[in-house]
Amino acid sequence: MMIRKAFLTICSAGVLLSVQAQTPKVYTIQADKIKTPIQKTMYGIFFEDINQAADGGVYAELIKNRSFEFNMPLMGWDEQKKDGGDGRLEVINRATERPENAHFIKAYVTSETGSFGLENEGFRGGTGIKEGETYSFSVMARQNDGNVKLNIELHGDNDAIIGKAELSPTDKEWNRYSVKFSSSATAKKAKVFVWLSGKGVIDLDMISMFPEHTWKNRPGGLRADLVQKLADIKPGFLRFPGGCIVEGRELNTRYQWKKSIGDIDKRTNIINRWNTEFAHRPAPDYYQTFGLGFMEYFMTAEDIGASPLPILNCGMACEFNTSEMVPLDKLDPYLQDALDLIEFANGDASTQWGKLRTDLGHPAPFNLKMIGVGNEQWGPQYIDRWKIFTKAIKAKYPDVKIVSALGPFPKGPEFDLLNKTFRSLGADILDEHYYASPKWFRDNARRYDNYDRKGPKIFAGEYAAQSVQTGSPLNKNNWECALAEAAFMTGLERNADVVNMASYAPLFAHVDGWQWTPDLIWFDNLKSYGTPSYYVQQLFSLNKGTDVVPLTLNNESVAGQEGCFATASLDKNTNELIIKFVNTGATAQPVSFKINGGAYQKKANVITLHSDRGDTENSLENPKTISPVESTMAVNGKLVNTTIEAYTVQVIRLKNK
Structure with a gap:
């Protein structure tokens, strides 16, 4: 019982x-x-050229090292011969004449028969080619001697020829030649061959190939599927070009916006600062051609309905690397870059930089409302430079909001110094970053509940839950991380009177070319997909409401x-x-x-x-x-x-x- x-x-x-x-x-x-109210900028996107995001990624160029400006000028290219063809190549340096595009190739075709030429390896071991797609091939060339012809071939799986075209340069002065042709098959890692035939000598530069169907079908444009994924979020802002790209490992590899606009062959290439940053993912062939430059960033922001947010160097290289700094009395060129950028974005055709934007095909202003001074800087040296930048920008453009960095961490002495100082100085927007465990994101959903309602607004500028630990190559874009980010985002939105902007980072990653994980959108040479975190970001952005x-x-x-x-x-x-x-x-x-x-x-x-x-x-x-x-x-x-x-x-x- x-x-x-x-x-x-x-x-x-x-x-x-x-x-x-x-x-x-x-x-x-x-x-x-x-x-x-909830700001229209509440949920946006952060772009940085890491993980092959630009060249080999959203920038649709299919030829690697098209202008022979890598430190090893023939990196990405291999000499080839067939059917008894023969010849040799010379890399010519014309730095005095063209410092921004110093190298070109002089090709000697020495055999009357067969072909001699170059093979381009593409990005991450090949070039993505789609059946039925039309491709635009172009080259800058000049005939020196004889009558050398170019035969372009695409080689797909099992070395099958899946596309070909012919060009016959005629001028003895530099000229651009182009041809369009279609592919008969799909190949994720095709090879591009440029065969030279006919005995003679020819100079070649800017060897380029794009799919015809880019974003909005712009010639030399962006990869349509990747930009579409950004448009599908309906972001409130687009932050560009980074990130640590802004700073550079040293100052001479910082991002300089003026070198990223205008004629494509006059944009100065530099090595990408992420090429050797991580021992687990070295990428010695990772460069920036700046085919995706500031004009393209502004136009993309406009296309997808996002407010542009450019971030500029404040005279400091990455403090995790060299910590190079420009003396305070030598900051004028950096300050002028900031002032000129605002004029480029908003000025009319009567201004120097507004006229340049107009001449580049965009007479309407881009309506720039905010600009970032520095990326992840910290310490009193950053405060000193921030004061100079803020004074200069506000004196000429008082309505432009300035985004100010609070360092790389969400707490600690670096964060506390900047947070206290910038609040006392009446900063507009404070940029906070957090890469942490899913638990941290769940535990910090109340982070902004007690922030000063009358103080600066908050930009949650970079965040992503890390499944293993920050910076680990083993981090996964799994559902636990995305779920924790969603929990945290309810706290951002609940405190929309303080938090005006938020963006996940990094944005893009090539499955064969990444340096950092997790990332929002992954892709290979042909396809792409959104992670669970992507769909969380999209869900919140499309359903943020107004109040x-x-x-x-x-x-x-x-x-x-x-x-x-x-x-x-x-x-x-x-x-x-x-x-x-x-x-x-x-x-x-x-x-x-x-x-x-x-x-x-x-x-x-x-x-x-x-x-x-x-x-x-x-x-x-x-x-x-x-x-x-x-x-x-x-x-x-x-x-x-x-x-x-x-x-x-x-x-x-x-x-x-």
């Missing part, structure tokens, strides 16, 4: 616990009480209770209430949203991101393992009853009658 009684007691307790577990928690939403309204549980913000995080907003443009709920726990959560204010239609739209496993990832083969799933749910007056599954991000949109 005693055993049976004890068993019944345990069973009764289990039933009671089960009933209690299924009792929905009641969340209150005050839809009639606006807490703060935050209070969402509470027992009169508290929802920021970690039983692993749950939530925020709510109104969208005045669509007359909807938007609820974002993140369940990071292992247990499904029955919830009841009690809405004060408004009258809602009986059916709500629901968008869900979910996986049963935290280690789930997307891939090129399975790009949408974790991706948004749309559905609907019933609404009972001002009450929404539902169950949020474990490991789930859910957005509920209710239409106001």
Whole structure:
């Protein structure tokens, strides 16, 4: 009897616990009480040329080292002979005449028969070629002696010829020649051959090939699928060109925007500062051609409806590397670059730099509203330079907001010094960075709850959850990380009166050419996919609304209770209430949203991101393992009853009658 009684007691307790577990928690939403507007810039994108993001990535050029300006001028090229052809190459240095494009190739074709020429290896071991695509091949050439012809061939799998064309340069002065041709097959790592035939001597430079179908079909443009993924986020801003690229390992490898605009053959190549940064992923052939330059950045921002946010060097190289600095009395060229950039973006044709923008084909201003001074600098030396930049910029452009760095870490002495100093000096926007564990992101969902509401605005400029540890090559873009980022983002949005901008980083990574992981979008030479973190960013950006309204549980913000995080907003443009709920726990959560204010239609739209496993990832083969799933749910007056599954991000949109 005693055993049976004890068993019944345990069973009764289990039933009671089960009933209690299924009792929905009641969340209150005050839809009639606006807490703060949400800035259009709330969720944006951060671009940096790391992980082969520009050359070999979003910049659609298919020829590596097209102008022979790498430190080893023939890097990426191999001499080839066939059918008894013969010849030799000379690398000519004309630095006195053309310092920005010092090298060209003089090719001697010494055989009357066969062919002699060059093979280009493309990026990461080959060139992505698509069946049926039209390719535009071009070259700067001049005939020296004889009548040398160019035969272009694409070699696909098993060395099969899948495309070919012919060019016959005639001038004895430099001229550009081009031809279009199509491919008969798809190859992820094709080879490009430039065969020379006909005895003679010819000079070659700027050997280039682009797909015809680039973003907006612009000649010499950007890779369409990658830019489309940015457009699909509908970002509020585009930060460019970085990142540590801005600083350079040393000052002579910093990003100089004036060298990235104008004629493509007059943009000065430099080695990419990430080429040897990581011992686990050396990339000695990683360079910047600046085919993707500031004009292209501004135009891309305009294309995707994003506010441009350029970041400029403040006279300091990367403090993790050389820490080179320009003396304070020698900062004038750096200051002038900043002032000239604002004029380039916003000035009319009566100004020097506004006229240049007009001459480059964009008479309308780019409406630049903010600019960054330095990237991840720290210490009193940065403060000294920041003061000089801020004074000069504000004197001429008082309405331009300045983004100020708070160093590379979210806390510590470097952060504290800059945070205290810039607040006392009335800074506009403070740029905070955090690369940390998923736990850190969950634990910091209240980070901005107690920030000064009257102080500078916050830009969460670089963040990503690290599955192993910061900078580890073993980090994965898994669901646990994305879920933690979503939890953190509810805190950003809930505090939209303080946090005006946020962006995940880095943005792009080539599957064969990365240096840093995790990253938002991965690609190879042909395809691309968004990670779970990408879909979190997209979900929040597309559903941010216009105004935050209070969402509470027992009169508290929802920021970690039983692993749950939530925020709510109104969208005045669509007359909807938007609820974002993140369940990071292992247990499904029955919830009841009690809405004060408004009258809602009986059916709500629901968008869900979910996986049963935290280690789930997307891939090129399975790009949408974790991706948004749309559905609907019933609404009972001002009450929404539902169950949020474990490991789930859910957005509920209710239409106001």
